Amino acid sequence: ETGVTQTPRHLVMGMTNKKSLKCEQHLGHNAMYWYKQSAKKPLELMFVYSLEERVENNSVPSRFSPECPNSSHLFLHLHTLQPEDSALYLCASSHGDTLYGYTFGSGTRLTVV
Amino acid sequence: GQQVMQIPQYQHVQEGEDFTTYCNSSTTLSNIQWYKQRPGGHPVFLIQLVKSGEVKKQKRLTFQFGEAKKNSSLHITATQTTDVGTYFCAGTNDYKLSFGAGTTVTVRA
Numbered sequence: 001e002t003g004v005t006q007t008p009r010h011l012v013m014g015m016t017n018k019k020s021l022k023c024e025q026h027l028g029h030n031a032m033y034w035y036k037q038s039a040k041k042p043l044e045l046m047f048v049y050s051l052e053e054r055v056e057n058n059s060v061p062s063r064f065s066p067e068c069p070n071s072s073h074l075f076l077h078l079h080t081l082q083p084e085d086s087a088l089y090l091c092a093s094s095h096g097d098t099l100y101g102y103t104f105g106s107g108t109r110l111t112v113v
Numbered sequence: 114g115q116q117v118m119q120i121p122q123y124q125h126v127q128e129g130e131d132f133t134t135y136c137n138s139s140t141t142l143s144n145i146q147w148y149k150q151r152p153g154g155h156p157v158f159l160i161q162l163v164k165s166g167e168v169k170k171q172k173r174l175t176f177q178f179g180e181a182k183k184n185s186s187l188h189i190t191a192t193q194t195t196d197v198g199t200y201f202c203a204g205t206n207d208y209k210l211s212f213g214a215g216t217t218v219t220v221r222a
């Protein structure tokens with residue numbers, strides 16, 4: 001257990017489905033992140049929340065919608081995804097600036113069919 | 114934008130041998146972090162280097178930050194099967210953390 005919990009661990013969804021990924025941390029961190037990890041590609045930063053405010057959105061398609069209701073929880077809402085969105089989605093948290101290492105969750109392995 | 118490049122992409126090592134993986138940035142970095150991701154796992158923070166020329170050791174792993182703060186290296190001595198995985202460097206510039214593509218290490222017993 002890393003201190004950052006992601007659910008579900010695996011998800012298979014159709015292109016017309018709506019689903020949500022959940023991330024939870026109780027490390028006292030004030031920044032949370034969503035990353036996408038595809039095979040043979042660098043980790044792609046999707047969204048950054050600092051003190052519950054979205055501070056970065058790296059040109060992510062609108063079919064991905066983040067939500068951060070408080071500093072301990074982060075969601076990624078998914079709708080009308082494409083097969084190329086299949087990947088490992090990783091949540092991470094940190095003390096809010098890049099002077100500290102990130103703690104990653106175990107990830108959600110998403111397959112879009 | 115800032116890019117962090119890692120070489121080699123793949124490293125096949127005989128058990129017991131040493132190897133080094135390198136990380137290079139196009140811009141000067143405030144700090145550099147290293148992570149390890151085991152097969153089927155998630156990235157785990159290993160260490161952070163902040164000072165120019167800094168060297169840190171963790172058992173058989175030696176991490177170095179270049180004098181110009183644009184490159185870093187990870188040297189592993191006497192490789193073991195437990196060293197298998199992908200090693201990522203991540204550099205900070207302008208308060209943004211950018212990950213390299215990683216070096217995937219396999220070990221021949």
